[in-house]
Amino acid sequence: MTAGPPVIEACRTIRPQILAAQAAGRRVGIVPTMGSLHAGHTSLVEQALAECDDVVVSIFVNPTQFGPHEDFDRYPRNLAADCDLLSRHRVRWVFAPDKSELYPPGHATRVEVTGPAEPFEGRLRPGHFSGVATVVCRLLQAVPANAAYFGAKDWQQTLVIRRMVADLGLPVEVVVCPTVREPDGLALSSRNAYLTPPQRQRARALSIALEQARADWQADRPVTVITAGMTASLETAGITVDYADVVAAETLEPLEDLPPETPAIALIAGRLGETRLIDNLLLPPRGDTAC
Amino acid sequence: MTAGPPVIEACRTIRPQILAAQAAGRRVGIVPTMGSLHAGHTSLVEQALAECDDVVVSIFVNPTQFGPHEDFDRYPRNLAADCDLLSRHRVRWVFAPDKSELYPPGHATRVEVTGPAEPFEGRLRPGHFSGVATVVCRLLQAVPANAAYFGAKDWQQTLVIRRMVADLGLPVEVVVCPTVREPDGLALSSRNAYLTPPQRQRARALSIALEQARADWQADRPVTVITAGMTASLETAGITVDYADVVAAETLEPLEDLPPETPAIALIAGRLGETRLIDNLLLPPRGDTAC
Numbered sequence: 001m002t003a004g005p006p007v008i009e010a011c012r013t014i015r016p017q018i019l020a021a022q023a024a025g026r027r028v029g030i031v032p033t034m035g036s037l038h039a040g041h042t043s044l045v046e047q048a049l050a051e052c053d054d055v056v057v058s059i060f061v062n063p064t065q066f067g068p069h070e071d072f073d074r075y076p077r078n079l080a081a082d083c084d085l086l087s088r089h090r091v092r093w094v095f096a097p098d099k100s101e102l103y104p105p106g107h108a109t110r111v112e113v114t115g116p117a118e119p120f121e122g123r124l125r126p127g128h129f130s131g132v133a134t135v136v137c138r139l140l141q142a143v144p145a146n147a148a149y150f151g152a153k154d155w156q157q158t159l160v161i162r163r164m165v166a167d168l169g170l171p172v173e174v175v176v177c178p179t180v181r182e183p184d185g186l187a188l189s190s191r192n193a194y195l196t197p198p199q200r201q202r203a204r205a206l207s208i209a210l211e212q213a214r215a216d217w218q219a220d221r222p223v224t225v226i227t228a229g230m231t232a233s234l235e236t237a238g239i240t241v242d243y244a245d246v247v248a249a250e251t252l253e254p255l256e257d258l259p260p261e262t263p264a265i266a267l268i269a270g271r272l273g274e275t276r277l278i279d280n281l282l283l284p285p286r287g288d289t290a291c
Numbered sequence: 292m293t294a295g296p297p298v299i300e301a302c303r304t305i306r307p308q309i310l311a312a313q314a315a316g317r318r319v320g321i322v323p324t325m326g327s328l329h330a331g332h333t334s335l336v337e338q339a340l341a342e343c344d345d346v347v348v349s350i351f352v353n354p355t356q357f358g359p360h361e362d363f364d365r366y367p368r369n370l371a372a373d374c375d376l377l378s379r380h381r382v383r384w385v386f387a388p389d390k391s392e393l394y395p396p397g398h399a400t401r402v403e404v405t406g407p408a409e410p411f412e413g414r415l416r417p418g419h420f421s422g423v424a425t426v427v428c429r430l431l432q433a434v435p436a437n438a439a440y441f442g443a444k445d446w447q448q449t450l451v452i453r454r455m456v457a458d459l460g461l462p463v464e465v466v467v468c469p470t471v472r473e474p475d476g477l478a479l480s481s482r483n484a485y486l487t488p489p490q491r492q493r494a495r496a497l498s499i500a501l502e503q504a505r506a507d508w509q510a511d512r513p514v515t516v517i518t519a520g521m522t523a524s525l526e527t528a529g530i531t532v533d534y535a536d537v538v539a540a541e542t543l544e545p546l547e548d549l550p551p552e553t554p555a556i557a558l559i560a561g562r563l564g565e566t567r568l569i570d571n572l573l574l575p576p577r578g579d580t581a582c
Contacts (some may be wrong), residue, residue, distance in 0.1 A: 011460055023314070102460075108406030109424070109458035115399030133400070134459075141460040167400035168425075169302055169393075169432040 004083035005057075005091045011102075011142035014095050018056070018143055021092075026053035029175075030145035032136060035059040035096075036076040037085050040180040040188035044149040045089045047177050056143050057086055058095040060102065064110075065131030071274075076193055095143060102138050111137045111168075116159035119252050120267060121278070124242055132157055133164045140170055147173040151180075153187045155265060155280045156252065179279075181207065187279045194275040203277060205237030206268055210281040213246060213266040217283045223255055230268060239270035249282055260286055295374035296348075296382045302393075302433035305386050309347070309434055312383075317344035320466075321436035323427060326350040326387075327367040328376050331471040331479035335440040336380050338468050347434050348377055349386040351393065355401075356422030362565075367484055386434060393429050402428045402459075407450035410543050411558060412569070415533055423448055424455045431461055438464040442471075444478045446556060446571045447543065470570075472498065478570045485566040494568060496528030497559055501572040504537060504557040508574045514546060521559060530561035540573055551577055 008014045018028050029052035031044045041057075048055045059082055066072035079096060086094060110130050117129035140148065150158050158176045165174050180188045185207030186200075195203055209230040216226040223246045230244035248258055249265035263285075269278040299305045309319050320343030322335045332348075339346045350373055357363035374385060401421050408420035431439065441449050449467045456465050471479045476498030477491075486494055500521040507517040514537045521535035539549055540556035554576075560569040 015462070104457055106406060106454070107458050108404055108408070109455045110403045110405075111459075112401045112403050113399055114401075115397060117399070138458070138460050141462060163397070164400045166395055167398050168402075168429050171306070171432060 004087035005094050007079070007083060007094045007096050009095075009097055009101065011097065014056070014093060015142055015144065017093065018145065021054050022144075022146070027147070028052055028054045028056065028143075028145045029147045029149060030056045030058060030095075030139070030143050031149045032058045032060075032139055034061045034075065034190065035079065035082050036190035036193070037082045038180075038188045038190065040151055040153065042085065042089060043180045044151060044177050045086070045091060047175065048147065048149045049090055051175070052145075052147060054092040055090070056093045056095050056145065057082075057091050058097075058139055058143065060095075060097055060135070060139070062102075062131055062135040063099065064103070064134055065128050067125055067127065070125070071191070071194075074194075076190055095139075097142070101142075102135060110134050111164060113160050113164050113167075116156065116163055116252050119156075119247075120243055120245075120269070121156050124269070129157070129160045133160060136161055137164065137168065137170065140172055145172055147175050149175045149177055151178075152176050152282075153179040153189065153279065155249075155267065159250070159252065185211070187277075189277060191275055191277060195272060199272040199275065202237045202239065203272060205234050205239055206270065206277060206279045209233045209244065209268060210266050210279060214281055214283055217246065217264070217266070217286065220286065226266070230266065234268065234270050239272055242269040242271065242276070244268045244270075246283065295378035296385050298370070298374060298385045298387050300386075300388055300392065302388065305347070305384065306433055306435065308384065309436065312345050313435075313437070318438070319343055319345045319347065319434075319436045320438045320440060321347045321349060321386075321430070321434050322440045323349045323351075323430055325352045325366065325481065326370065326373050327481035327484070328373045329471075329479045329481065331442055331444065333376065333380060334471045335442060335468050336377070336382060338466065339438065339440045340381055342466070343436075343438060345383040346381070347384045347386050347436065348382050349388075349430055349434065351386075351388055351426065351430070353393075353422060353426040354390065355394070355425055356419050358416055358418065361416070362482070362485075365485075367481055386430075388433070392433075393426060401425050402455060404451050404455050404458075407447065407454055407543050410447075410538075411534055411536070411560070412447050415560070420448070420451045424451060427452055428455065428459065428461065431463055436463055438466050440466045440468055442469075443467050443573075444470040444480065444570065446540075446558065450541070450543065476502070478568075480568060482566055482568060486563060490563040490566065493528045493530065494563060496525050496530055497561065497568060497570045500524045500535065500559060501557050501570060505572055505574055508537065508555070508557070508577065511577065517557070521557065525559065525561050530563055533560035533562065533567070535559045535561075537574065 029048035111133040162174045234241045249263040264283040267280045320339035402424040453465045525532045537557050540554040555574040558571045
């Protein structure tokens with residue numbers, strides 16, 4: 001077993017280290033996570049390592065982005081296993097703050113995003129993106145990194161963060177990295193650990209529905225037909241569909257009034273028992289039949 | 292006429308200059324203003340100059356902190372006069388951004404503060420403190436100063452900003468400077484320019500009511516008596532009272548359930564015709580009859 005990177009718990013400790021690295025001309029990247037790390041996270045770490053001199057991985061299960069009936073309490077936590085995994089990568093620091101580090105006594109401030117935060121997850125999980133925006137804003141003050149790495153699996157989250165970063169002028173580059181998938185297509189997610197083996201089998205339907213959407217899209221089928229097709233195959237697999245839609249990739253707006261060359265994305269969210277999974281796929285330009 | 296400090300309009304221009312000054316070991320202070328500068332502002336500038344190596348004065352009439360029926364359109368603006376006034380002080384930069392610099396196209400992010408932002412001005416001016424918190428957060432990204440200077444005249448605003456700075460971990464020291472008053476006691480405010488000469492005479496009632504509250508407080512009169520006294524003298528002067536209260540200075544909570552040594556403040560807001568004025572006075576510890 002290799003010694004992992006040092007684990008830092010205090011904002012007042014990590015921040016001077018970041019500033020010192022930057023003063024020495026080093027580019028610093030942060031990979032914000034909620035821990036329970038998997039190969040999706042390590043792909044973010046690897047991309048950060050390729051583009052930065054030093055990489056921080058933050059691990060914090062952020063209470064404010066969970067709804068009252070969501071899985072905050074049972075969300076998997078295993079800092080030792082996470083550090084062990086990160087010891088196999090060239091991560092310079094792990095930042096694992098206590099709640100009180102990021103939410104001091106009497107905390108009364110939220111960063112609220114409208115626009116891309118409103119539909120889909122925003123409608124189904126009130127307060128979720130406010131919690132995300134707030135904690136990312138706070139994290140980026142403690143760790144004023146040059147670049148922050150997020151996975152495309154949480155596509156809407158990346159739009160919300162890019163919007164907040166632009167609007168507040170946070171001096172960080174937001175980098176969105178490709179979704180990592182299991183061999184059968186299931187997008188990696190810490191919540192996959194909740195699935196029973198039969199549910200895990202059925203969860204393949206998410207990526208299959210997205211591939212079907214891409215084929216339908218390339219065959220120039222109407223969006224209503226594509227979304228009906230995704231919904232039907234998810235339901236056939238016993239997945240309760242929260243949404244299955246094709247919208248503008250950058251704004252999540254309906255495509256109908258937009259120019260045909262607007263980049264599009266298929267977005268789905270569904271539930272297998274208690275477990276809620278989301279996935280998405282950027283669609284190629286219409287009429288482009290290349291793979 | 293002296294040449295004024297250079298006026299910078301772009302975030303991407305001012306920020307590197309601040310960082311370069313700091314890299315050279317210089318402490319930078321910012322005095323955020325809406326322009327229409329008076330001796331209250333220059334006292335902030337002088338305190339910043341006493342404590343910092345370089346001082347930025349930002350001038351931006353922030354639309355998001357005005358309600359739809361407030362005075363955004365008629366708020367006094369005179370950048371040339373402001374720069375002329377600042378040329379008599381050792382200000383290094385004036386930062387006077389366009390609206391689009393601070394609110395880019397598609398802007399969809401607000402910083403929302405509850406707690407100290409809720410009563411008084413928060414109740415009477417919905418969205419006001421969210422606008423203040425948002426623009427100050429944005430300004431402090433463009434101008435990552437070591438210290439930011441605010442006037443005690445807008446006492447509740449200073450609490451909101453301190454709360455936001457603590458909660459988001461913004462790396463800035465918030466400095467609150469004493470209110471500057473006219474010889475007759477009227478607190479300096481850009482909005483005093485709206486007053487007709489007879490209104491200006493009557494506006495003395497605000498500071499007189501606060502002094503009376505202080506005397507009543509030191510005479511150990513009950514808060515209900517003190518607030519009734521303030522309200523009566525304001526009304527006698529023809530001022531429509533929005534509020535006149537004595538509360539905990541740090542939280543704006545009612546004093547009744549708090550320890551007797553809790554620092555207290557008298558807060559008033561009232562209207563003279565179309566012009567709304569606010570003022571406040573920190574109260575000495577109860578029973579302390581020194582001046």
